[in-house]
Amino acid sequence: MTDTTTQQPLRVSTEGTAGPYLMLPVSQLDEVRRLLDSRGIRHWVKENVISLDGAPEIAVIEFGRSADAAAVQAVLDSVQ
C-alpha cells in the first residue's frame, strides 16, 4: 500500500521498545484499519494526530510488543 502524500510504500517501523507501529496520513486511516481488521491483525490507533509545518495530519497505528512486524508489512504490501 502506498502513502498517498509521499507516494512511498507504507512501512511498519520497529524502532523503539513499544512494538511495531505504522505512521500514515489520517486520510488513509479508515482504509488501512479495514484491511487490518479483515486479516485479523490486532491494532489500535493513538488518539493524537500530528500535522508538521502544515503538512497533512499523520496518525500512528500500534500493534503491540508481541506483534509480527513482517506479517503486518506483508499484509500492507499485498495491496496496491
Next chain:
Amino acid sequence: MALADDLRALRDRVLADLNAAHDYYTDTKIAWDLVHQVIAAGHTFSIRNTTTGSVTTQAELAGKALGYVAEQLAEATFQQFISIFENFFLDFLRLWLLRYPQSLSGRKVDFQAILDAPDKDAIMRLVVDRELTELFYDRPTGWFRYLEHKVKLGCPTPDEIERIAEAKASRDVLVQPRSRQQAL
C-alpha cells in the same frame, strides 16, 4: 539460593530500577528540549486529539512543557524513587525474616490460618507479610528501629534516617489530594 545471593540480586534489581527511573527523567527532559529546538528552528505543528477534538499548537505545547518538566515530571520521578526505596526496604526485611523466622517466634497465628496453609513455609510467609504490613504504616524512624533490632546493621546514621523521613514526608504531601493539602 543463599540469603547473601538473594540480597545481592535484590540490590542489583533495585539499582537497575533506580537507573531506569533516572534515565526516564533525563530522556524525557531531552525529548522536551528537542521539541523546543524544533520550535525555535521555525517549525510549526498542531496536535489534534481525535477523542476530544482539542487541538494543541506548538506554542501551547511549549508553554505546557515548562510545567511538565519542572513540576509533573520531577514530582513523578521523586515519587518513584521513594516507592523503589520502600519496596527495597520491605523486600530486604522479607528476605531476612524468612531466613531467620525464629525472630518472630512470639507472634500468634490463628488456628484456622494454620489449617488453611498448605505447609510450614506458607505459614511463615503469612506471619512475615503481616509483620511487614504493620511496619509499613509506622514512621520511618520506626522502620529503621525495627531494622536495627532485627538485623543489627548499625546503619544508616540518624542524620540519614532523618533525611529519608523528610523525603517520605514530602512524597506523602505530593500524593495527598490537593483539597487536603489546602486544608493543612
